[in-house]
Amino acid sequence: MSLFIYNSLSRTKEKFETLHPEIVSMYVCGPTVYGHAHLGHAKSYVSFDVVVRWLRQSGYRVKYVQNITDVGHLTDDADEGEDKIIKQASLEKTDPMEIAQFYTRSFYEDMDRLEVLRANIAPAATAHIPEQIALIERLVTSGHAYEVNGNVYFAVKSFHGYGKLSGRTDQNALQSGIRAVVRSDKRESSDFALWKKADEGHLMKWNSPWGIGYPGWHLECSAMSMKYLGESIDIHGGGMENKFPHHDCEIAQSEAATGKPYVRFWMHNNMVTINGIKMGKSLKNSVNLKELFGETDPLVIRFFILQSHYRSQLDYSETAIKASTTGLEKLRETQKRVREQKPGTGIFDIKPFADRFAEAMNDDFNTPIAVAVLFELSKAINTALDHPEGISTDSRKEAEKFLESAGSNTLGILNPENSNGHGENRENLKKLGEVMLILLELRNEARKNKDFALSDRIRNRLLDAGIEIKDTKEGVSWSAKSRY
RNA sequence: GGCGAAGUGGCCGAGUGGUCAGGCAGAGGUCUGCAAAACCUUGUACAGCGGUUCGAGUCCGCUCUUCGCCUCCA
Numbered sequence: 112m113s114l115f116i117y118n119s120l121s122r123t124k125e126k127f128e129t130l131h132p133e134i135v136s137m138y139v140c141g142p143t144v145y146g147h148a149h150l151g152h153a154k155s156y157v158s159f160d161v162v163v164r165w166l167r168q169s170g171y172r173v174k175y176v177q178n179i180t181d182v183g184h185l186t187d188d189a190d191e192g193e194d195k196i197i198k199q200a201s202l203e204k205t206d207p208m209e210i211a212q213f214y215t216r217s218f219y220e221d222m223d224r225l226e227v228l229r230a231n232i233a234p235a236a237t238a239h240i241p242e243q244i245a246l247i248e249r250l251v252t253s254g255h256a257y258e259v260n261g262n263v264y265f266a267v268k269s270f271h272g273y274g275k276l277s278g279r280t281d282q283n284a285l286q287s288g289i290r291a292v293v294r295s296d297k298r299e300s301s302d303f304a305l306w307k308k309a310d311e312g313h314l315m316k317w318n319s320p321w322g323i324g325y326p327g328w329h330l331e332c333s334a335m336s337m338k339y340l341g342e343s344i345d346i347h348g349g350g351m352e353n354k355f356p357h358h359d360c361e362i363a364q365s366e367a368a369t370g371k372p373y374v375r376f377w378m379h380n381n382m383v384t385i386n387g388i389k390m391g392k393s394l395k396n397s398v399n400l401k402e403l404f405g406e407t408d409p410l411v412i413r414f415f416i417l418q419s420h421y422r423s424q425l426d427y428s429e430t431a432i433k434a435s436t437t438g439l440e441k442l443r444e445t446q447k448r449v450r451e452q453k454p455g456t457g458i459f460d461i462k463p464f465a466d467r468f469a470e471a472m473n474d475d476f477n478t479p480i481a482v483a484v485l486f487e488l489s490k491a492i493n494t495a496l497d498h499p500e501g502i503s504t505d506s507r508k509e510a511e512k513f514l515e516s517a518g519s520n521t522l523g524i525l526n527p528e529n530s531n532g533h534g535e536n537r538e539n540l541k542k543l544g545e546v547m548l549i550l551l552e553l554r555n556e557a558r559k560n561k562d563f564a565l566s567d568r569i570r571n572r573l574l575d576a577g578i579e580i581k582d583t584k585e586g587v588s589w590s591a592k593s594r595y
Numbered sequence: 596g597g598c599g600a601a602g603u604g605g606c607c608g609a610g611u612g613g614u615c616a617g618g619c620a621g622a623g624g625u626c627u628g629c630a631a632a633a634c635c636u637u638g639u640a641c642a643g644c645g646g647u648u649c650g651a652g653u654c655c656g657c658u659c660u661u662c663g664c665c666u667c668c669a
Contacts, residue, residue: 122599139669140669141669142668142669143667143668143669148669149669150669151668151669152669153669154669155669156669158669159669195667195668274598277598277599277664277665278597278598278599279597279598279599279664279665280598281597281598328667348669349669350668350669351599351600351663351664351669352663352664352667352668352669353664353668353669354598354599354664355598355599355664355665356664356665356666357668380669381600381663381669382662382663382669383669384662384663387661387662388662389662389663389668390669391667391668391669392667392668393666393667393668394668415607418607418608418609418617418618419607419608419609420608420609422600423600423601423608423609424600424601424662424663425607425608426607426608428606428607430606430607430619430620431606431607431608431619433619433620434606434607434618434619434620435607435618435619436619437618437619437620438617438618438619441618441632441633444632444633445633448632448633471609477609479608479609479610479616479617479618480609480610480616480617482609482617482618483608483609483616483617483618484617485617486617486618487616487617490633490634493632493633493634494633494634494635496633497626497633497634558628561628563628563629566628566629567628567629567630570630570631571630574631579631579632580630580631581630581631581632581633582627582629582630582631582632583627583631583632583633584626584627588632
């Protein structure tokens with residue numbers, strides 16, 4: 112079964128083939144660290160996390176690079192504008208480096224809770240100034256870039272095919288869309304900055320052949336991607352809003368410098384909307400992850416994200432999150448039942464489900480269908496377990512293995528160690544188990560004596576404490592619900 | 596204005612021509628001391644109007660609406 116990936120460049124699904132056998136070089140645009148991560152970040156990085164996980168499950172060795180942007184992106188692309196990190200630093204009355212470090216840590220905290228695996232390399236833009244300068248020099252030497260008054264610009268006209276990713280190939284048409292004419296040293300207004308001269312008071316600046324300044328905002332990705340993955344890479348991912356100008360500029364500056372195709376597969380994930388409107392920091396409607404985690408299990412968020420396709424918009428609402436909470440709970444219950452069930456004799460064939468799951472993932476990472484397969488499996492397993500024959504130990508192991516592989520390893524929504532866990536340490540869980548045995552024993556005695564007032568009281572008090580009791584045919588089972 | 600997406604049942608959300616997505620919510624039922632869970636049953640959905648076709652959410656055209664990008668943005 113081959114993997115097909117939708118390539119934004121060709122706008123079709125293409126059979127995925129790597130540059131080098133069995134190795135995937137993958138670069139994903141990372142966050143600009145000047146604020147806490149929001150749901151949009153979650154969608155992006157969860158989506159690409161699943162891509163990486165599935166590629167690895169498929170046998171590839173994935174070298175995954177995701178940058179941390181800790182400098183440079185201006186609040187606008189004209190010659191005016193402020194560096195967002197510096198702006199935040201002055202707001203918080205501290206220096207830019209502290210801002211960058213603080214929000215980098217915050218970002219990883221949130222991603223860890225979402226079970227997003229760390230990239231192999233997470234290069235920071237400020238740690239790669241020499242590489243960026245070297246790339247600019249290459250472009251100046253080859254005539255693709257020019258220096259004016261300490262600024263260096265990329266000459267868009269010198270690169271045939273500028274705008275091929277976004278479809279914005281007609282630069283004249285582009286001009287008409289520009290709202291204000293900006294005074295600039297650029298030869299053409301579509302030229303973009305590779306290096307900017309720093310003003311006196313500018314806090315983040317470096318020495319360069321063109322004087323003291325700082326890198327332009329498209330440059331770091333090209334420089335770092337080339338450094339760690341080579342001049343041509345297999346996959347470059349990012350948010351759709353970055354297609355233009357960011358990714359088109361990356362293509363231009365990279366391909367002009369190397370003469371080689373920069374990226375084989377461009378992958379773009381879609382936006383999170385809230386009431387149909389894009390969620391964004393500048394729009395002040397973003398849902399902060401740390402706040403969200405206060406009331407919602409992070410894995411529910413992950414599950415919610417994976418219930419839609421990465422190329423579709425995802426509309427956030429409390430009712431949608433609630434539906435996901437219930438849905439994920441159902442899958443967790445099934446996993447728990449499979450683990451704890453008593454051996455039966457029935458044969459349960461997992462293969463059709465595993466095949467359909469793989470088929471969905473191989474079709475451009477269609478996680479909504481993959482999730483649907485898990486739900487169908489859940490129903491089939493529950494039906495089989497409800498049947499007097501039950502499921503044989505061998506079949507049970509197969510099912511458990513598949514749930515582990517699909518639900519935990521690939522999608523990362525089911526907890527591999529225990530479905531009650533949610534991160535508590537094992538020692539406490541063990542003690543809790545012992546306490547529960549005592550309580551359940553007392554409750555059973557009460558039930559035997561038809562003292563239902565007492566047995567219900569135990570059940571209700573436990574529920575208040577976040578522990579749910581179920582009286583099944585096989586006895587009493589309990590589970591610690593998500594405390595949300 | 597230019598470039599690009601999209602409109603699916605109460606809600607979320609798949610589906611590139613011919614049985615069925617799936618989840619949540621709702622209704623009825625089985626089981627249970629009662630719950631919960633699980634299972635069973637239950638929904639004339641595809642923005643509108645034309646067209647192609649034996650057959651169209653699925654292809655084509657037009658109309659309406661929404662959203663993204665063209666300024667930092669996952």
